[in-house]
Amino acid sequence: MQTIKYPAIEHPDDWLKCIAKEFSKSIHNNCLEIPKHLGKGEFRQYYPCEWLTVSYLKISLNEAIEFQRIGMPNRPYIPVVFYLADAKQVVDNKQYQVGMHKPNGIFMPSPDIESKWVIPANESITNLTLAFKKEWLLSQIQDSGAYISQLINNKDSFYVFESITPTLLRTIEKIENEIESNQLCKLSIYSSTIQLFTQFTKQLNNREKLNAKSNITSYDVKKLFEIRQLILDNITDVPLIETLASKVAMSSSKLQKSFKLVFGKSITQYALREKMRMAKDMLSTQSYSVSDVAYKLGYSNVSHFAKAFNKCYQINPGAYLESLACL
Incomplete structure (x- = not known):
């Protein structure tokens, strides 16, 4: 397996230049194409301001490659x-x-952390990275006691993992759509990435507060993600809480409490919010009527669906569909 090594960056374009050197390829308009003998796809970078670098890759490799970051x-x-x-x-x-x-x-990770990332063969891989200057981050965080502020100010090495929530995913998808449609400009990427980073830091700070108050283990978190996927896979007819609890060998009370701690909403609230998001996405295609969407999402009564949609988005689904036709 080929290994590509690169150092923690000192200048915004260091990473892309290092990858280009390893591939013996040239960079054109901040874009690097994968050599054809290795696969297909490209690496892109954007520099909306002097303290922010945005890296995006969408590739498929013929053979697995290991990317090794050297801590600096x-x-x-x-x-x-x-x-x-x-x-x-x-x-x-x-x-x-x-x-x-x-x-x-x-x-x-902090700059001195070494890590390895293996991209498997014959799979489409997408990755988005925001690289911020530490000084700018600290200048923007008003609460010196915030978890992320403590991480950065601390002289110790650190690395943290977090989950991609539906809120974060929607912002990421917005950025992806802008990139794929070539509609990206400095103002839009600045706005979208700041929104994404703000959502991430808020989630990170909230999670630390919640973890301090709970006894949720990493095993519990893994099981909760399995439950979340079960909910999404059965969104039109979400299993009963007792059924979900039995799937992961938890009591119903622990499942409900833990789910809300990790995902910020109760199971019922989470399922309803995701169902309404799906409804809005379907209506946005203008390919479905309100009743079509209601029935596809498991509602036997269209008025019940309309009430839930209106409560979530403060607009009737019929009115929302009409507003799209005016655009």
């Missing part, structure tokens, strides 16, 4: 990596399964 103390940038496909991450000789639907969907 006192480098000015801290990366926040959003794994949108399943892969393996090795940190401190520990292997983690990372991905959009894994508990470890986001990785943020």
